[in-house]
Amino acid sequence: MSQNPGTDLRLDGFADIRINTPAVERRAATLPARRSLKKDHQAAWLLNAVRCIDLTTLAGDDTEDRVARLCAKARQPIAPDLLAAMGVEGLTTGAVCVYPTMVAAAKRALGNSGVPVASVATGFPAGLMPLDLRLAEIRHAIDQGADEIDIVITRAHVLRGDWAALYDELRAMREACGAARMKAILATGNLKSLENVAIASHVAMQAGSDWIKTSTGKEGVNATLTVSLVMCRAIRDYQAQTGHKVGFKPAGGLGTARDAIAWQVLMREELGRDWLAPALFRIGASSLLGDIERQISHHVTGRYASAHRQAIA
Numbered sequence: 577m578s579q580n581p582g583t584d585l586r587l588d589g590f591a592d593i594r595i596n597t598p599a600v601e602r603r604a605a606t607l608p609a610r611r612s613l614k615k616d617h618q619a620a621w622l623l624n625a626v627r628c629i630d631l632t633t634l635a636g637d638d639t640e641d642r643v644a645r646l647c648a649k650a651r652q653p654i655a656p657d658l659l660a661a662m663g664v665e666g667l668t669t670g671a672v673c674v675y676p677t678m679v680a681a682a683k684r685a686l687g688n689s690g691v692p693v694a695s696v697a698t699g700f701p702a703g704l705m706p707l708d709l710r711l712a713e714i715r716h717a718i719d720q721g722a723d724e725i726d727i728v729i730t731r732a733h734v735l736r737g738d739w740a741a742l743y744d745e746l747r748a749m750r751e752a753c754g755a756a757r758m759k760a761i762l763a764t765g766n767l768k769s770l771e772n773v774a775i776a777s778h779v780a781m782q783a784g785s786d787w788i789k790t791s792t793g794k795e796g797v798n799a800t801l802t803v804s805l806v807m808c809r810a811i812r813d814y815q816a817q818t819g820h821k822v823g824f825k826p827a828g829g830l831g832t833a834r835d836a837i838a839w840q841v842l843m844r845e846e847l848g849r850d851w852l853a854p855a856l857f858r859i860g861a862s863s864l865l866g867d868i869e870r871q872i873s874h875h876v877t878g879r880y881a882s883a884h885r886q887a888i889a
């Protein structure tokens with residue numbers, strides 16, 4: 577998937593944007609019921625969710641050992657006997673996602689598995705650091721070997737409606753990312769309105785983000801289907817305007833197999849099949865894999881596996 581080159585800042589069309597919140601909420605609430613999945617299909621959707629997970633640890637007490645265990649899980653997210661029973665081989669998660677100081681350990685642990693390392697940067701999670709330090713952090717993460725960079729935006733730019741400042745900041749970050757692909761975390765739980773979410777999504781794509789991501793996982797409200805729907809529609813509009821496909825990453829609080837299915841139904845309904853693959857869809861999650869493995873185990877064996885099978889997830 578080629579990088580999104582972005583465009584100039586284009587705000588025409590947003591001056592009096594109004595989002596019909598009750599209508600968006602209604603649509604989001606009915607989404608999970610839009611596809612009734614047969615049992616076999618459900619297992620296939622869960623396996624697909626696994627390959628789209630950015631398996632994440634972003635905690636103050638992260639250690640290289642924890643990251644190595646996480647990477648082992650990313651290389652082999654589902655027990656081999658369960659995969660063999662389903663005739664699946666070579667399944668990995670979409671990436672692992674860690675702090676910059678853990679990138680080198682993650683690269684070592686992932687070896688030649690082909691699983692990319694995503695690093696948060698730019699003063700994650702609040703982003704309240706001088707811009708030159710945030711850009712230096714991106715460059716540091718890339719020097720350590722990061723393949724993807726998850727940046728955070730300055731929420732105050734959005735809250736003040738200073739879209740030019742947001743665009744310029746994101747452009748500078750895009751440049752610092754070089755060949756690494758960039759995910760822009762909007763921290764939607766901080767943005768006050770769906771209109772702000774929609775405009776910030778557009779500005780982030782215009783500045784060259786390869787994915788737009790809902791949340792850091794540290795806001796009071798993280799990924800919801802409602803903000804995700806608004807962001808997906810922005811992605812659809814951006815594609816219609818520019819021909820470029822930008823990815824989507826819901827993150828924060830996604831912990832159940834049911835969540836994994838609901839967000840995939842959203843992608844399928846709003847954006848189409850292309851957005852059901854890791855190039856355009858990632859689920860940022862630290863604890864989702866455990867429930868998915870439980871459900872897959874139930875599918876294969878007819879019973880739920882004991883907790884030790886899902887050690888880190």
Ligand SMILES: O=C[C@H](O)COP(=O)(O)O
Pocket residue numbers: 632634673791792793794827828829830860861862863864
């Ligand atoms: O980017 C990923 C998030 O930090 C993960 O959030 P979570 O720990 O609620 O799954």
